[in-house]
Amino acid sequence: MSLPVVHHPAFDAQFDAAHRFPMSKFTRLAQILVEDGVVAPGGWHVPEPCPADWLALAHDPAYVHAVLAQSVPREMEKAIGFAVDDKVAMRSRCATGGTVLAARLALAGGLACNTAGGSHHAARGGGAGFSVFNDVAVAARVLLAENAVGRVLVFDCDVHQGDGTARIFEGERNVFTLSIHGEKNYPMTKARSDLDVALPDGTGDAAYLDILPDLLDEAWRQASPGIVFYNAGVDPHRDDRLGRLCLSDEGLAERDRRVIGFFRERGLPVACVIGGGYSRDIEALSRRHTILHRVATEFIGRSGSSSRP
Template sequence: MSLPIVHHADYDADSVPDRHRFPMRKYSLVAELLRTRGEAMTVPQHAPQRWLNLAHDPDYVTAVLTSSVDAKTARRIGFEMTPAIAARTCASVGGTCLAARLALDHGAAVTLAGGSHHASYEGGAGFCVFNDVAVAARVMLEEGHVRQVAVIDCDVHHGDGTARIFADDRRVFTASIHCEDNWPLEKPPSDLDVGLDKETGDEGYLEALEGFVSAVFERTSPDIVFYNAGVDPHADDRLGRLCLSDDGLKTRDRIVAEACARRAVPIVGVLGGGYSSDAMAVARRHVFMVDALQKVAAVSA
């Protein structure tokens, strides 16, 4: 059985130019790469406000949906808060929610967006408007599809927003492996944090990752895993400060995917960050995670 791949045209907001530090065009490029090799896409609905309110302040949600976010919050996010950005983030959240449902049936699923882990209950930050993984986890829990969730966050930046949202929610185990000497400066504790020294390369990273992933499953027994596969640990990333190669990223994705497969835990892949100036190079690296989860779906079939 093939891996379910979720994509919406709204993932790519035209209002964000290529010169922006956040290469928005990468989302359409990833979809193009996968379509070129014959992959089919499933289109999600935009997340309704009632879902967004499960993880965010309803007043903030309303401000985003009506393009009335205050200037200070918009600066913290890094985007002008336009209707196109609102549509994009609602599509992204909807995509992660759909991928979660599909993962329960197929063993794995991926959405070609998501991983907006800096958004907290109060509001967005760091190019993250709504925390799609947090919303999807709450939707799955509230609808009774799962009882325990784990978030394995391998983006180079600490998953601070996710940690804050679930600080008092024992149903969700949050785990982040990241570059310690990197943004955000304040890193509220996840349930499990591994902070790596800057310039850590493949060998040191993968050794730490093996222990990190093992510790997640020693400390929790999730019904579903959300995997943030940000490619910003790559050596060429402008915001990363780690030194992984393409092969290092491929091995990372394989380790996480296989850990879930061995335990028969459904896994949801989200793209996370990637900030190299070459948007196509970023897109190709994001495909590594799709390939790793494709093997999980094939085994589950």
Template structure:
């Protein structure tokens, strides 16, 4: 059965200066239930992550300052948030959601987090609406507990997974693959194990061809036994920040390619939602819902 991490804390209202369409965290589970893609028992509610899992990835001084609300205004501005206790608790629950998903994926083949995909969080700082790095924490937990040996992180958000690249830059057991907008945030890119930079306005055929060939390239040089998928839907043409020209149908085909790869190779996979900033909330919900629909169809 598909297991999905969702806690009502995910819907916690953020400061007015944020650009996140927070409604999606409330509407997406309702849509999946309404249309019958999943039933209520698919959802589990993560609590706050154990600090030791966070400190396996992030510097202790940074985490301490984060939870004690001691980061200065400049550091907070870089994350895009004005920090408060509820926000930091929300982040820790999202981290546990993805870590728990890794355990469920070992049992069921796949698990998904309604939130997560916080790939701009570095070992010692947060950026771009990311305070802690959920996929990095879950990947490190798998490796440290000998539940996986070789992990491939497939990051298809429109923004480079710069924090993830920095965290694993010297770890040969994690391969970071980021396919992102060349001219998009962050201005200064990190070096992933494989970076595929996309031109503005790229459309379905070219995008999907690049994805297929890039995945083939990765799997020739790296043999994973576990996958993480950053399934940001900010690649769609109606996204306010994305600058690409992929259709909602093309985004769904992207998900199919990743899920078929995982299914055919019998690789457990954890999915985090990542970004999505379309002008109309219905486009955000439809594109995200497609990821869950596709996972349900392929795996179950």
């Protein structure tokens, strides 16, 4: 049995190499997973582009229409960080469909990973911070609308606060949002997640890993989830261009191991998205993102206990 991994060629909208968003990492990430035997050649689970009615479960229908018609206002494109052309619109639909598919695969088999996703700055009214659609929010809403689960936990370890996700689900009892992020990093105006942990610049492996046990236990107890969406952003890495924390490759791997392991040991399905990561060195960055998929393979074939004591 192999790890279900979701990928679509459209995840790479083929930006110029000089663009500040490292778009080509999605193609290279997929290549590395095949080259290193994590995914067999042709072994991808390929998503369909997310339909507009699913997107409208988490976003204003007028904004959804603007993205699909490539008519997003210039000011919002500025907030997003790039123009929303046909390739970006398709990329955003496929990445969101990919997280929905990863969630369905996780419900069926316990664990699945997307090679994109984690666009957590997009809120109901529009995008921001390199996020067009909030794929995790859409996927959570799809599962809840279908009664596939009754409650959802979003466990977000990207270095930037999951402000869009927090705002979309503010006041909703069936979705619990947790964000572990850099205190002084983007966004400057923070939202209110159900549980926020703001870390000082320079936080390293030991301090980061020390906070996880209590946070995992508290999130599990408060959320009582039927599924966990895990945002495994690699931007807390010490070499990340935007991160400002100091985790190592080993620290990221142990973070992923502890988060995935905690929930799988309790029989909870986990759908993983890659979140943020920023570097001019696409090879190093892409390999950093594969840490998630490599660690996740450690849990394939393990049977968890019941989801509640």
